Amino acid sequence: MKNIKIMYLLLASFMLIFSACDPIVEEDHLSDSTTVDGVQLVATQSTPGGNKVTLKMITPGITGYWDYNLGKALTNEVTVVYPIPGKNTFTFVGSLGSQFFTKTIDVQIDKLDTPLEQDWYDLVSNNTAAGKSWVFNKTVNLWWYMAAPDNPGGYMNSWWDANNCCPPSDSNGKIHFDLNGAANYNHYATTTATPTKGSFVLDVTNKKLILSKAPILGSGRAPSDNVYTIISLTETEMILYAPKTNQGNSGWTWVFKPL
Numbered sequence: 135m136k137n138i139k140i141m142y143l144l145l146a147s148f149m150l151i152f153s154a155c156d157p158i159v160e161e162d163h164l165s166d167s168t169t170v171d172g173v174q175l176v177a178t179q180s181t182p183g184g185n186k187v188t189l190k191m192i193t194p195g196i197t198g199y200w201d202y203n204l205g206k207a208l209t210n211e212v213t214v215v216y217p218i219p220g221k222n223t224f225t226f227v228g229s230l231g232s233q234f235f236t237k238t239i240d241v242q243i244d245k246l247d248t249p250l251e252q253d254w255y256d257l258v259s260n261n262t263a264a265g266k267s268w269v270f271n272k273t274v275n276l277w278w279y280m281a282a283p284d285n286p287g288g289y290m291n292s293w294w295d296a297n298n299c300c301p302p303s304d305s306n307g308k309i310h311f312d313l314n315g316a317a318n319y320n321h322y323a324t325t326t327a328t329p330t331k332g333s334f335v336l337d338v339t340n341k342k343l344i345l346s347k348a349p350i351l352g353s354g355r356a357p358s359d360n361v362y363t364i365i366s367l368t369e370t371e372m373i374l375y376a377p378k379t380n381q382g383n384s385g386w387t388w389v390f391k392p393l
Contacts, residue, residue, distance in 0.1 A: 166230040167195035175226055175239040183244030188213040191226050198228020204317065204335050215248045216241075217262060218313045253338045256367050258311045265312020267393035268372055269325070270297075270305055270351060277389040278302065278352045281375065286363045289375040289387045302352035308393055309351055321348040325393070343374060355379040355386040362388075 180186040191210045200207045259266040280294035304323040320329035332348025341364040357376040365373040372390040
């Protein structure tokens with residue numbers, strides 16, 4: 135009997151020791167500070183119908199960013215000089231607390247009364263709705279050629295002057311940019327061919343041109359993400375560079391002139 139009592143005492147001691155080692159867990163559950171309907175977006179134009187637009191998300195406790203179609207602003211408020219007339223939809227992407235959401239706001243732009251950055255006019259012309267066409271600049275010796283990878287500063291150093299050897303099948307084609315209701319980009323295999331229609335983003339700050347849904351001329355050496363470094367963009371010249379082609383073994387350079 136004495137041995138049994140000792141065993142019970144030992145068992146009780148072990149239970150106390152192990153229960154003392156159990157971690158104390160406090161479960162924090164994320165909760166939403168509001169609903170999507172409660173998130174308030176505000177758009178203010180500097181003039182009625184003007185293209186300088188300030189976008190704000192003014193609901194407390196919400197964090198997120200603005201997608202204004204031509205770029206993203208990692209903030210609750212951003213002012214953009216928007217280049218496209220018409221009804222434009224801007225998107226706020228944020229978190230309510232326990233879930234992510236998107237919400238949009240429409241802005242009607244009737245006039246481009248705030249000038250765009252010059253790169254826009256160089257790319258699409260001053261008549262932004264009509265736009266501008268570009269072709270390979272065959273007046274120079276090198277207009278589509280292999281260059282060093284990951285080195286925009288070395289874009290002129292030809293590793294292989296492919297245009298003099300094996301020009302692309304659409305070397306006599308054209309590409310066209312306009313802002314007629316959207317950032318429109320079209321590829322023509324020849325100057326009279328039916329276009330392949332797409333869109334574009336001009337990132338003036340980072341000197342990038344991003345093409346979507348339609349290829350560039352000479353797309354056999356395009357980067358896989360269709361993001362091009364702008365080496366030069368003037369009224370009479372556009373030089374684009376890909377840090378890596380879709381084959382991944384070099385960079386590539388495109389030299390264009392207006393049609």
